[in-house]
Amino acid sequence: DTEVTQTPKHLVMGMTNKKSLKCEQHMGHRAMYWYKQKAKKPPELMFVYSYEKLSINESVPSRFSPECPNSSLLNLHLHALQPEDSALYLCASSQETAGIGSPLHFGNGTRLTVT
Amino acid sequence: KNEVEQSPQNLTAQEGEFITINCSYSVGISALHWLQQHPGGGIVSLFMLSSGKKKHGRLIATINIQEKHSSLHITASHPRDSAVYICAVFFTPDTGNQFYFGTGTSLTVIP
Numbered sequence: 752d753t754e755v756t757q758t759p760k761h762l763v764m765g766m767t768n769k770k771s772l773k774c775e776q777h778m779g780h781r782a783m784y785w786y787k788q789k790a791k792k793p794p795e796l797m798f799v800y801s802y803e804k805l806s807i808n809e810s811v812p813s814r815f816s817p818e819c820p821n822s823s824l825l826n827l828h829l830h831a832l833q834p835e836d837s838a839l840y841l842c843a844s845s846q847e848t849a850g851i852g853s854p855l856h857f858g859n860g861t862r863l864t865v866t
Numbered sequence: 867k868n869e870v871e872q873s874p875q876n877l878t879a880q881e882g883e884f885i886t887i888n889c890s891y892s893v894g895i896s897a898l899h900w901l902q903q904h905p906g907g908g909i910v911s912l913f914m915l916s917s918g919k920k921k922h923g924r925l926i927a928t929i930n931i932q933e934k935h936s937s938l939h940i941t942a943s944h945p946r947d948s949a950v951y952i953c954a955v956f957f958t959p960d961t962g963n964q965f966y967f968g969t970g971t972s973l974t975v976i977p
Contacts, residue, residue: 793967839907857909
């Protein structure tokens with residue numbers, strides 16, 4: 752079982768809907784990440800939060816809005832998505848911004864389908 | 867440009883075979899990670915290394931910093947090893963504090 756919990760596991764939404772993806776970890780990690788993964792491709796970094804502050808935004812469209820309410824929670828708010836946004840959305844965490852001594856811990860992902 | 871290349875892209879093996887997956891990168895790094903992703907999505911971190919060799923069960927990871935190359939070996943492969951294996955590199959701070967992922971190696975182990 753992963754120590755990073757993502758909900759929901761699956762989500763189907765229309766282009767006019769507003770939904771949120773949630774991620775939770777209780778390992779005391781101070782860095783949390785959102786990745787997007789298309790089929791047969793490696794994960795693509797979207798956002799990095801370090802000590803609850805947004806530290807990296809990889810030029811992600813504004814229809815994706817991250818939020819870090821506290822050190823254990825990370826949300827991704829979705830609004831007016833396009834069908835090409837359908838993908839697996841992965842949350843990860845690490846003790847510090849990942850590098851030496853800070854392995855990444857991934858959740859199982861939310862599989863998003865935009866209709 | 868920071869690049870991470872993996873080979874092979876796809877690999878089919880008979881149960882029991884010794885398997886090697888390779889990862890090469892272009893510039894200096896501070897850490898290299900090997901990740902395993904099973905169908906359904908979840909990613910598990912197998913190894914994190916910055917030098918030498920690490921072993922965990924039937925898995926062995928090595929890295930040669932001078933040659934900018936790492937290998938993941940699986941001894942006595944088993945069908946449950948079937949997954950995508952991803953090499954992820956954390957480049958030195960002046961190239962950005964984030965991971966760069968290889969394209970992955972899809973491994974199928976046949977009974």
